[in-house]
Amino acid sequence: MAAVFDKLLGQDHAIRELLAASTDARRSTRGSASIEHSAMTHAWLFTGPPGSGRSIAALCLAAALQCTSPDGPGCGHCAGCTSTLGGNHPDVRRIIPEGLSIATADMRAIVRTAARRPSVGAWHVIIIEDADRLTEGAANALLKMVEEPPSHTVFMLCAPSPDPHDIAVTLRSRCRHITLTTPSTTAIAHALEARDHLDAETAHWAAAISAGHIGRARRLATDEQARSRRATVLAMPPTLDRPAAAINAADTLLATATEDAKTLTAEIDTRETEELRTALGAGGTGKGAAGALRGSAGALKDLERKQKSRATRAIRDALDRALIDLAGYYRDALLASLGTTASPIHPDKSDDITQIARSTRPETLLNCIDAILHCRDTLATNTKPELAITAMLTTISEHMRRG
Numbered sequence: 001m002a003a004v005f006d007k008l009l010g011q012d013h014a015i016r017e018l019l020a021a022s023t024d025a026r027r028s029t030r031g032s033a034s035i036e037h038s039a040m041t042h043a044w045l046f047t048g049p050p051g052s053g054r055s056i057a058a059l060c061l062a063a064a065l066q067c068t069s070p071d072g073p074g075c076g077h078c079a080g081c082t083s084t085l086g087g088n089h090p091d092v093r094r095i096i097p098e099g100l101s102i103a104t105a106d107m108r109a110i111v112r113t114a115a116r117r118p119s120v121g122a123w124h125v126i127i128i129e130d131a132d133r134l135t136e137g138a139a140n141a142l143l144k145m146v147e148e149p150p151s152h153t154v155f156m157l158c159a160p161s162p163d164p165h166d167i168a169v170t171l172r173s174r175c176r177h178i179t180l181t182t183p184s185t186t187a188i189a190h191a192l193e194a195r196d197h198l199d200a201e202t203a204h205w206a207a208a209i210s211a212g213h214i215g216r217a218r219r220l221a222t223d224e225q226a227r228s229r230r231a232t233v234l235a236m237p238p239t240l241d242r243p244a245a246a247i248n249a250a251d252t253l254l255a256t257a258t259e260d261a262k263t264l265t266a267e268i269d270t271r272e273t274e275e276l277r278t279a280l281g282a283g284g285t286g287k288g289a290a291g292a293l294r295g296s297a298g299a300l301k302d303l304e305r306k307q308k309s310r311a312t313r314a315i316r317d318a319l320d321r322a323l324i325d326l327a328g329y330y331r332d333a334l335l336a337s338l339g340t341t342a343s344p345i346h347p348d349k350s351d352d353i354t355q356i357a358r359s360t361r362p363e364t365l366l367n368c369i370d371a372i373l374h375c376r377d378t379l380a381t382n383t384k385p386e387l388a389i390t391a392m393l394t395t396i397s398e399h400m401r402r403g
């Protein structure tokens, strides 16, 4: 059985398609069939809401394609499977944009490598995470390759949705599309219990408040500071009808997101810098070590630039997570004020939310949600986060004061 696909929580439909594709791919690499008119193809698009596991799905397909075991495709324990999942298969490249976009020059370099034959595996796999961050030039460079792919190359693109806003229509039309859905609360809770050995109560609590995002559920269940940051963000809405509340809230929101981003990047930064210093001979005391260090100032500068770009993105991502939490709060309030029984995103905040729902008109709550969604769009551009956040909270505050 294809063990690698077990990682895809609640995605039975996608699993069936990916399993069929990797089975056909295996037949074709053994020369018993062509991949034309089969379940396999050279370009894939994985879409789904954050946390649905689109990049994991791509990685699982990559593992199944590189699987060398007769138990495969996707046995989960052969060298092909484990090295792909562990991120060190020589023929699987994951492109994870660390800045706000993927530049044309980077994509040209990627495309050049993609044309090479695989070194040990059956396929050369290029996974592009956040393909919605491709610049127009980069998308065009990629399109040329996807239109006439080398017989051994597979592209896997991951994006939030198949909308033209997220992925160029021309690229999309060349890809086989896999839609991932948000896993259910129960499925997430079970996974947290089984894989992370959390007790049932914590697992269910975390699953219920993480809107189908398993990574977030795991973090909230295991990281006390992540829980407290969420609490800080969700304590904001009831204060926003007071004068001058928007400015304070903007400061708090930015500080919280910055802290959140730091905890996620600090560890990677330290490790990278240490690895580079060791590679460059720092720490040695001989004359050779000093000479090596002088010549390496440039390499350290490059690394600093890369880390700065990653930090910028990490803060924007953290802000985005906070905005999704806030939007969920007003969405819960709106549903409560309309008297619907849909399941809430923040069940643990229902007292505050009910109170806001009682004192606020549905139109006002809808306006608040609009302001948040607009802010998310603005943050995706190069606008300074401070400006976007302050503008959003001022708008919300004005709406809330009118009631």
Ligand SMILES: [Zn+2]
Pocket: 066, 067, 068, 069, 072, 073, 074, 075, 076, 077, 078, 079, 080, 081, 082
């Ligand atoms: Zn395998």
